[in-house]
Every structure is written in C-alpha cells, then in structure tokens.
Amino acid sequence: MTRVQQNKIHGLTLRRLWLHGLAWSVLVWSGLGLHTAAAQDAPSSSNDQRTEWFRDSKFGLFVHWGIYAVPAGEWKDGKNHAEWIMLTGNIPSAEYEKFAPQFNPVKFNASQWVELAQDAGMKYLVITSKHHDGFSMYDSKLTDYDIMQATPFGRDPMKELALACNQAGLKFCFYYSVADWHYPDFPAKYSQRGFHGNPNPRADLEKYVEYMKGQVRELLSNYGPIGIMWFDGGGSFNKQPMAQLIHAQEIIDIIHKLQPMCLVNNRLGLPADYGTPEQKIPGQASKDLFEVCMTLNGHWGYNKNDQNWKSPETIVRNLADIAGKGGNYLLNVGPTAEGTIPEGSVRTLREVGKWMKVNGDSIYGTTASPLAKTPWGRCTAKSRKLYLHVFDWPADGKLIVPGLKNKVTNAYLLAASDKTCAVTQGAEQVTVAVPPEMPDKIDTVVVLEIQGDPQVSPAR
Numbered sequence: 001m002t003r004v005q006q007n008k009i010h011g012l013t014l015r016r017l018w019l020h021g022l023a024w025s026v027l028v029w030s031g032l033g034l035h036t037a038a039a040q041d042a043p044s045s046s047n048d049q050r051t052e053w054f055r056d057s058k059f060g061l062f063v064h065w066g067i068y069a070v071p072a073g074e075w076k077d078g079k080n081h082a083e084w085i086m087l088t089g090n091i092p093s094a095e096y097e098k099f100a101p102q103f104n105p106v107k108f109n110a111s112q113w114v115e116l117a118q119d120a121g122m123k124y125l126v127i128t129s130k131h132h133d134g135f136s137m138y139d140s141k142l143t144d145y146d147i148m149q150a151t152p153f154g155r156d157p158m159k160e161l162a163l164a165c166n167q168a169g170l171k172f173c174f175y176y177s178v179a180d181w182h183y184p185d186f187p188a189k190y191s192q193r194g195f196h197g198n199p200n201p202r203a204d205l206e207k208y209v210e211y212m213k214g215q216v217r218e219l220l221s222n223y224g225p226i227g228i229m230w231f232d233g234g235g236s237f238n239k240q241p242m243a244q245l246i247h248a249q250e251i252i253d254i255i256h257k258l259q260p261m262c263l264v265n266n267r268l269g270l271p272a273d274y275g276t277p278e279q280k281i282p283g284q285a286s287k288d289l290f291e292v293c294m295t296l297n298g299h300w301g302y303n304k305n306d307q308n309w310k311s312p313e314t315i316v317r318n319l320a321d322i323a324g325k326g327g328n329y330l331l332n333v334g335p336t337a338e339g340t341i342p343e344g345s346v347r348t349l350r351e352v353g354k355w356m357k358v359n360g361d362s363i364y365g366t367t368a369s370p371l372a373k374t375p376w377g378r379c380t381a382k383s384r385k386l387y388l389h390v391f392d393w394p395a396d397g398k399l400i401v402p403g404l405k406n407k408v409t410n411a412y413l414l415a416a417s418d419k420t421c422a423v424t425q426g427a428e429q430v431t432v433a434v435p436p437e438m439p440d441k442i443d444t445v446v447v448l449e450i451q452g453d454p455q456v457s458p459a460r
C-alpha cells in the first residue's frame with residue numbers, strides 16, 4: 001500500500017469517527033439527554049479502525065469507586081481491605097448492604113475528575129459500573145441495588161462523567177465485573193474462593209447471564225459512546241470454561257450491535273481486542289495489543305491507611321517503558337465515599353501532567369522501540385522519529401545508541417527543539433552529544449530524526 005493510500009484510509013477513518021462523535025454530541029445536547037436505544041450508524045469496522053484511538057492514546061485513568069469506599073479499607077481488626085472487603089471481611093449481603101445508605105458522595109464533581117485526568121495527559125477513563133460486590137454505580141432499571149435507589153445521593157455519576165468526558169474529548173469507558181457476590185442467581189461455585197454474600201443453592205447462572213446482558217445493554221444505550229467495555233472476573237470461575245458458561249460471544253455481539261466501535265478487553269474468557277496485564281509490565285514488546293493496569297498505591301478501591309503513593313518518576317518511566325513495548329498504561333485511583341480523589345494520587349498525577357505537557361509527543365501515537373538495546377532507558381518511535389527516553393544520563397555527555405544504522409538528520413531535546421545536538425555516526429551505532437547535566441531528572445527525551453525506516457542491528 002502506498003503512503004497516499006494509507007493516508008486516505010486514515011483520513012476516512014478519522015472523518016467517520018468524527019461524525020460518529022458528532023452524532024453523539026447532537027444527542028447529548030439536543031435535550032434528549034444521553035438516552036438512546038438505537039444502534040449507532042457506525043461503519044462495520046475492522047479491528048484496526050476500532051483500535052486506532054486506543055493505540056494512539058497510550059494513557060488512561062482507571063477508577064475503582066463503589067460503596068466499599070464507605071468502610072475505606074477497615075473492617076473489624078483489618079485495615080488492609082479495599083474493593084474486595086465484602087469477601088476479605090467475610091461480610092454477608094444483609095450487612096454489606098448497610099454501606100449503601102451511608103454512601104452520599106456530595107463532593108463528587110465529574111468535571112474535576114475529568115480535568116484531573118486530562119491534566120495528567122490521559123485520553124480515556126474507565127470506571128467501575130459494577131464491581132464484584134454487585135452494587136450498580138449507575139441508574140439500572142434491572143435492580144434496586146444501585147446508586148439511584150439504594151443511596152441518598154439521588155444522582156447518576158456515570159451520566160455526569162459521560163457528559164464531562166464527552167465535553168473534554170476523553171473516551172468514556174466502563175469496567176463491569178462478571179463475578180457478582182450479591183445477585184441471587186450468581187452461583188457461589190463460580191465466585192472467587194466460592195464466596196457469595198447470600199449463597200443460593202438454586203442460583204441459576206443462565207438467569208444471571210440474562211441480567212448481565214441487560215445491564216450491558218443499559219450501559220451501551222444510556223451513556224453515549226463507550227470506548228471500552230472492560231470486563232473483569234477477578235479470578236472467579238476458577239478452571240471452568242467461563243466463556244462458554246456466560247455466553248461471552250453473545251455478550252460481545254450485543255456490544256457490537258449497539259456500538260460497533262466499542263472495544264472489549266480480554267477478561268470475558270475470550271481474547272477480544274486486547275490483553276490486560278495487571279500490576280506488572282511485560283518484559284518484552286508484543287505484537288498483540290495490551291494495556292497494563294496498575295494502582296497508584298497498593299489498592300484499587302479507597303483505603304484510607306494506604307499512603308504509599310508511587311512517585312511521578314515511577315509513573316513516567318513506567319509509561320515510557322510500556323509505550324516502548326507498544327502498550328497502553330491504565331493507572332488507577334480509588335475515590336472516597338465523599339466523591340473526592342485522594343490527595344496523594346492528585347499530587348502524583350499533577351506532576352506526571354507537567355512532564356506530559358512537554359514530552360507528550362514522545363508517547364501519543366508512538367509504536368514500540370525498534371532498538372534491541374537501550375541501556376540508558378527506553379525508546380518509542382513515530383514515523384521517522386525515535387524518542388530516546390533517558391533515565392540514566394551519561395556522565396561524559398555522550399549518549400550512545402547501539403545498533404542504529406540509519407543516517408540521523410537531526411537530534412535535539414524534546415524540551416528544547418531549537419537546540420540541536422551534535423551526532424557522530426558510526427557503522428553500527430550513533431553517538432549524540434548531550435548537555436553535561438540531565439535537564440529533566442524524571443526522563444529526558446532526546447529526539448532523533450532519521451532517514452528511512454529504522455535499520456537496526458541486531459533487530460529487535
């Protein structure tokens with residue numbers, strides 16, 4: 001395929017996506033609210049078209065928010081609980097349900113959350129519509145155990161977030177737990193450690209699947225365009241064939257019927273659109289799409305005793321590491337029962353945002369590093385540019401790029417693109433003269449503009 005052809009197709013995709021977004025905005029702004037049950041008039045898209053925004057976005061905000069924020073991680077003598085507190089505290093449904101009337105997040109402000117994500121350089125937001133505890137954090141007509149009917153809050157935060165994300169240009173996405181410790185038809189035998197808050201020996205998984213399908217329909221019909229349906233079982237179903245048992249393909253078909261552009265992660269028991277390594281970064285690049293999800297402290301849900309925040313340096317370097325392997329980074333916050341995002345996560349995210357404002361080009365729209373060895377840090381690539389993410393600054397001011405055979409036509413620091421760096425070209429390596437002091441202690445990005453596609457030895 002020639003370059004021109006590629007661009008044409010690319011342009012078409014963008015235009016269609018734009019129209020797609022416009023159609024939704026019209027719905028949002030036309031006083032119809034966000035309600036629509038009609039299928040979107042979107043193209044029957046190839047995997048590549050649907051995943052384009054995702055591949056380019058690289059960085060998203062994960063939000064674990066539910067009535068488990070009320071106990072804030074503490075139950076009886078334990079202080080290390082979070083969103084699993086119902087199971088880890090062995091709390092029966094009748095007792096756990098009492099958190100709902102105490103959940104009144106009056107400080108919740110969707111625009112502030114979205115602004116925080118956007119300031120940090122994030123391009124999408126994934127939030128728990130229902131976690132393993134079975135509590136629906138949105139207005140569900142299929143249960144009373146939801147935020148509208150079981151709490152004094154009286155607002156649907158998902159609707160507010162959908163609107164705020166739409167306005168800010170962030171993709172809005174839902175997490176949804178397959179495992180359900182509250183719904184009477186979810187069999188305990190398929191739950192994590194066989195736990196259920198009110199186990200029912202006559203539980204009928206088929207009925208539960210119908211409920212799940214209904215909730216998926218609600219989520220994809222009432223909140224505008226959904227970027228991703230992010231399923232999670234959290235290790236339930238043990239060794240049983242989950243995809244078969246829950247009719248996973250039928251669920252995916254429902255999603256695509258309602259929203260053909262919506263992505264589905266790989267936790268329905270089928271590979272679907274992309275993989276989800278959790279809390280760790282793969283050692284190698286992969287040709288399959290993936291997204292690393294990770295906590296900012298040691299918990300997904302709010303735990304008031306956990307102040308062990310990852311530093312901005314760790315987050316930025318993780319992001320460069322992941323992007324350098326071709327993946328995305330989904331970074332989690334666990335808001336309080338009042339509706340605020342903990343100060344410690346806000347602090348880190350703001351600092352990450354400062355780095356992203358200067359260096360975002362080295363992350364968005366990039367692909368994995370073509371270089372096999374980057375002893376000083378990581379590398380990302382975009383068209384004819386290599387972004388060298390330097391974590392260990394060379395004491396002698398000579399940054400060696402092993403294995404790069406291309407002619408380098410320009411080299412500069414991304415933070416100071418007008419100041420070029422001298423380059424010495426060897427047969428199998430390039431040496432860049434960099435300032436003696438490391439300009440950005442978190443990650444200084446050196447840009448190399450190269451002639452032709454990357455030629456490296458050994459090949460990655």
Ligand code: GLC
Pocket residue numbers: 064083084232233234235278293300
């Ligand atoms: C695990 C946890 C779950 C969390 C998820 C995020 O599966 O069980 O609580 O939501 O990770 O990836």
